[in-house]
Amino acid sequence: MVNTTRAPGTPGSGGTVGSAGPALRADAARNRERVLEAAAQVFAERGLDATLNDVAERAGLGVGTVYRRFPNKESLVEALFADRIDELMALAVEAVGHPDPWEGFVYFLERSLARQVIDRGLRDVLLHSGFGSHHVAEARDRLTPMVTELIERAQAGGHLRGDLVAMDVLMLVKMVGSVADYVGDDAPELWRRYLALLLDGLVTDRSSISSLGKPPSPETVERAMLRRE
């Protein structure tokens, strides 16, 4: 969902846009929304490599219009993903509050990965930096203590192996992410198979071995390998 709450012309709206100014004309405000929606779609599908021309085309507008609202690509990306990142934080808070520590841990991994799989742009923002690295780094710093607590609770509960640390979680997310999304309609849930495998490596209690979904077809694997990710 696009953040529509920011008044177009209010001073310091995005934090990035310097100029305070009069309110936007009605059509301009409408187009601003269109740009944000189009950007959300395009970046979700193709990642941050998509150009602002792509975004403009999707929005049915000219590039100039896009650049009139957002001084450059980075500011658009930031406007889009700032709240996405906050949502991840909320997810962590929610997970920490889960009655079962292990379930909370799994819940966090599963849900945050699901978001990244849906939204390739989000994965790019989180895992490949470049854009908004300031925001992301800051988010990471806020997130780390939460993850640490998530881990420690699950370890105290006896379900999670003791030698896992918060930093590992990021790496695990990256691993599963590397195997996610390739496949579009083909095998969109394949990543869950490998998350399950990983979780079975994390759990202390082997009696409850995960059941994996359908294995990938050779064609799916072929396609996965072709992606430079």
Added chain:
Amino acid sequence: MVNTTRAPGTPGSGGTVGSAGPALRADAARNRERVLEAAAQVFAERGLDATLNDVAERAGLGVGTVYRRFPNKESLVEALFADRIDELMALAVEAVGHPDPWEGFVYFLERSLARQVIDRGLRDVLLHSGFGSHHVAEARDRLTPMVTELIERAQAGGHLRGDLVAMDVLMLVKMVGSVADYVGDDAPELWRRYLALLLDGLVTDRSSISSLGKPPSPETVERAMLRRE
């Protein structure tokens, strides 16, 4: 392997090719070797994105010299990685011959990943296609039955979970690969930690839980996230 377009010729010294055409001049043959060595280094360090200018510079030669021996980038890449791929096949054969089926399976994963970690170019060739995709696809087809046997033996031995298939192995390699190499001198063996985690998810017998190495530092993770891979 192709030699040239304009100047036919084959190395007298190389022994890699049996072919038609006059022998290379002594200095030319020497330079050809230099090019190959430089290419091996540069591609190993920076992956296939490295340019032939980079290779030439590393070799202490001009680009023209590189292109005199190899008509284009692809032919150089192919000359370099054809036998690397064959080595992987040999590895699989060796692994299948291992007395302990589970150890054979682990051996294969561990060794082939170790190669890819050392050689970023090899990872690119195997996992991101583009170059030599014909060769790679063919190699994959030859490799698949070997991996299947590897898996089935380990499953028959009771060590490997039954729901794993050959295609999974490629995906697992990709996953671990995504987390490998970033780190240069920093934490070159970090990938083993995550391979161990995965293996613990693959094994049926939980009594032998792996001991992980040192966890990554925040700086290491930071750096890992910055890489677009």
Added chain:
DNA sequence: AACCAAGTGGAGCTACCCACTCCGCTTCCT
């Protein structure tokens, strides 16, 4: 209804990158 600042489109500018070529000069080898 008239006016004009705000807004728009999209061709095109700029800057960059990389695979590859060209050609005057050098080196090997007979």
Added chain:
DNA sequence: AGGAAGCGGAGTGGGTAGCTCCACTTGGTT
């Protein structure tokens, strides 16, 4: 000594992506 093979590396061509410019349109105010 002669000439073919080889060499260096500036330059070319082609592609891409971020961004600008400005003639034209539109919204909203008077």
